[in-house]
Amino acid sequence: MRALPGVLVVAAALGSCSEGRPRQGELANPVSWEEEIGPLFAASCNSCHSGAAPAGNYRTTSYLDALGPYAAPVATAGDPDSPLLATIDPAHADAVHQPVSGAFSQAKAWVVDGKLSFFRSGTHEGGILNPHDPQFHSNLVKADGWNFSRCQGCHGDPDLSGGKAGVSCQECHSFQLPSGGAPTCVSCHGSAQSPAPPRDLAGNTASSALGVGAHQPHLFGKTVISGAIACSACHLVPTEVGSPGHLEIPLPAEVTFSGLALADGAAPVWDRNTATCSATYCHGGGAKLSADTAAHLQKPVWTGGTAQAFCGACHGIPPSTPPHSGITFPNCAGCHPRTLTPEGTIIVSGTGDARTSFHINGAIDVGP
Numbered sequence: 001m002r003a004l005p006g007v008l009v010v011a012a013a014l015g016s017c018s019e020g021r022p023r024q025g026e027l028a029n030p031v032s033w034e035e036e037i038g039p040l041f042a043a044s045c046n047s048c049h050s051g052a053a054p055a056g057n058y059r060t061t062s063y064l065d066a067l068g069p070y071a072a073p074v075a076t077a078g079d080p081d082s083p084l085l086a087t088i089d090p091a092h093a094d095a096v097h098q099p100v101s102g103a104f105s106q107a108k109a110w111v112v113d114g115k116l117s118f119f120r121s122g123t124h125e126g127g128i129l130n131p132h133d134p135q136f137h138s139n140l141v142k143a144d145g146w147n148f149s150r151c152q153g154c155h156g157d158p159d160l161s162g163g164k165a166g167v168s169c170q171e172c173h174s175f176q177l178p179s180g181g182a183p184t185c186v187s188c189h190g191s192a193q194s195p196a197p198p199r200d201l202a203g204n205t206a207s208s209a210l211g212v213g214a215h216q217p218h219l220f221g222k223t224v225i226s227g228a229i230a231c232s233a234c235h236l237v238p239t240e241v242g243s244p245g246h247l248e249i250p251l252p253a254e255v256t257f258s259g260l261a262l263a264d265g266a267a268p269v270w271d272r273n274t275a276t277c278s279a280t281y282c283h284g285g286g287a288k289l290s291a292d293t294a295a296h297l298q299k300p301v302w303t304g305g306t307a308q309a310f311c312g313a314c315h316g317i318p319p320s321t322p323p324h325s326g327i328t329f330p331n332c333a334g335c336h337p338r339t340l341t342p343e344g345t346i347i348v349s350g351t352g353d354a355r356t357s358f359h360i361n362g363a364i365d366v367g368p
């Protein structure tokens with residue numbers, strides 16, 4: 001963490017970590033979101049730029065929203081040509097924005113001189129909450145080798161729920177850190193059982209949350225119909241917290257299929273908008289299973305629960321393919337004895353992570 005120009009970092013670190021928000025930062029951050037811009041935008045902009053369908057698909061109701069989408073921010077610290085300023089500049093504003101162009105000069109002071117600062121602080125730099133700023137707070141943790149002990153010193157040891165700073169990290173995160181600040185794989189997501197959600201990054205535990213979804217049935221089985229599905233079928237798995245591809249990419253988490261998901265030439269696609277996977281090998285993608293026209297549901301909804309994987313969903317019972325003409329359930333074990341019992345129950349050995357099965361193992365198993 002760096003000191004603001006003109007502020008004694010030692011004094012800040014040792015002394016000024018109080019319930020209130022120290023104001024030593026005025027010089028470097030003449031205008032900030034919390035003090036001026038938040039209230040100004042609430043009065044001038046929120047009437048149109050808020051709610052479920054905001055004007056221009058742009059919200060001014062929180063700092064992070066007002067910066068614009070991560071991929072296309074409306075403002076860049078220090079840049080007088082930022083789209084945010086162009087939109088409300090009295091010299092250029094359209095008819096919609098002329099009436100609120102009085103906000104321009106203060107907005108300009110915030111973007112250009114104030115460097116989009118979040119608050120006036122004697123402790124942190126103004127970019128602490130701006131994901132595009134080098135001083136964005138995750139960069140501070142990264143610089144400490146992803147150790148949180150420095151943050152715990154003021155924000156609460158070990159739970160980061162406020163501490164002397166009086167600001168809880170848990171408003172936006174769901175951290176569970178040990179004292180000493182060195183995270184484990186379940187400090188930011190997952191449970192004692194596994195780093196897979198639940199809980200997700202925001203602390204959700206319900207399977208209706210996108211971050212939670214069907215992780216548990218894949219890993220631990222609800223109706224157990226296969227071996228354990230590895231994280232690597234759907235993600236690149238980091239070996240340590242700082243591994244490439246893990247934290248430097250903005251949310252959401254990346255779904256990167258490999259291994260079993262790609263068997264038999266399958267080319268799966270994750271569609272976040274509809275929360276569906278299509279063409280995964282496991283749910284009936286790949287050359288052989290996609291030739292079966294008796295399957296009922298090969299495009300499962302990640303948040304749809306057990307209804308998404310019933311017997312007959314991924315392939316017909318039996319499939320429509322030639323070897324099966326005249327065959328009826330449960331008469332499958334004659335030809336698929338490693339997969340099913342004569343009663344038609346799927347054979348799974350072992351429990352938890354050590355589960356194995358010939359069903360959904362990447363190969364069609366016929367014969368003894």
Ligand code: HEC
Nearest residue numbers: 044045047048055056058074083084087088094096100103
């Ligand atoms: C009367 C409604 C209204 C008010 C009040 C209003 N806007 Fe807008 N704003 C719109 C509409 C409609 C659009 C999309 C079309 C356009 O650009 O005019 C828009 C678009 C924008 C965009 C472009 C978003 C993008 O991603 O390209 C920005 C930035 C913006 N407004 C900023 C502001 C700011 C800052 C204020 C307050 C100082 C404000 N607006 C007040 C209606 C409004």
Ligand code: HEC
Nearest residue numbers: 012013017021022121123124137140141150151154165167
């Ligand atoms: C010297 C005490 C101190 C240390 C160390 C510290 N903080 Fe803070 N932090 C504060 C105080 C006090 C605030 C409240 C705003 C202010 O007055 O600066 C704050 C505010 C924040 C905020 C803004 C949250 C909000 O909603 O207002 C974030 C984010 C943050 N700190 C992250 C961190 C991270 C990450 C670390 C560890 C690298 C850290 N802080 C270390 C004292 C500290």
Ligand code: HEC
Nearest residue numbers: 137138141151155160168169171172173188247249250251
């Ligand atoms: C106002 C909301 C907010 C608060 C409060 C907040 N953060 Fe964050 N934090 C974010 C956002 C947004 C990201 C970026 C997420 C992304 O897109 O990857 C982030 C990212 C992080 C990351 C990178 C890994 C991850 O989980 O995304 C760390 C580490 C982190 N914050 C630590 C802290 C600490 C420590 C505190 C408290 C001192 C804190 N945060 C308070 C919003 C917040």
Ligand code: HEC
Nearest residue numbers: 183185187188235239240241245246249250251252253254
């Ligand atoms: C500091 C918090 C933090 C810790 C500790 C952490 N993760 Fe993550 N993890 C995240 C965040 C944030 C994401 C979402 C990243 C993104 O935006 O792509 C994530 C995503 C993932 C994903 C999904 C794939 C991806 O990269 O998006 C896997 C798998 C994963 N983590 C495994 C692990 C493992 C294994 C460990 C221990 C080595 C670990 N995580 C420790 C915060 C953490």
Ligand code: HEC
Nearest residue numbers: 189195196200201202210211218229230231234252253272
């Ligand atoms: C069957 C596929 C699949 C498997 C297996 C899987 N994941 Fe995921 N994971 C997903 C999907 C889908 C998402 C949601 C991605 C999104 O938000 O766009 C996700 C999201 C995540 C997230 C982000 C949660 C959030 O709050 O946004 C983490 C962390 C994660 N997975 C970790 C893991 C870990 C660790 C494992 C193994 C122990 C694992 N996953 C196994 C499909 C899977």
Ligand code: HEC
Nearest residue numbers: 288289292315317318319321323327328329331332335364
């Ligand atoms: C007379 C032997 C026989 C019986 C009985 C039989 N199968 Fe098959 N099954 C096969 C053969 C042969 C294949 C094709 C193997 C290959 O192409 O590599 C196959 C393939 C499959 C496949 C992979 C997809 C496909 O269509 O190729 C599924 C799924 C399947 N069988 C399910 C069943 C079910 C469910 C039953 C019971 C209702 C059943 N089978 C009964 C012989 C049989």
Ligand code: HEC
Nearest residue numbers: 282283309310311314336339358359360361362363364365
């Ligand atoms: C989540 C999708 C899915 C569901 C649900 C499913 N299967 Fe399968 N099944 C597959 C896949 C994929 C294969 C392809 C072969 C493999 O990889 O084991 C397969 C193959 C089979 C085979 C051929 C033998 C083999 O192991 O290759 C039989 C028999 C079978 N399934 C029976 C069933 C029965 C009975 C049910 C319901 C209790 C069922 N399946 C539910 C995905 C599914």
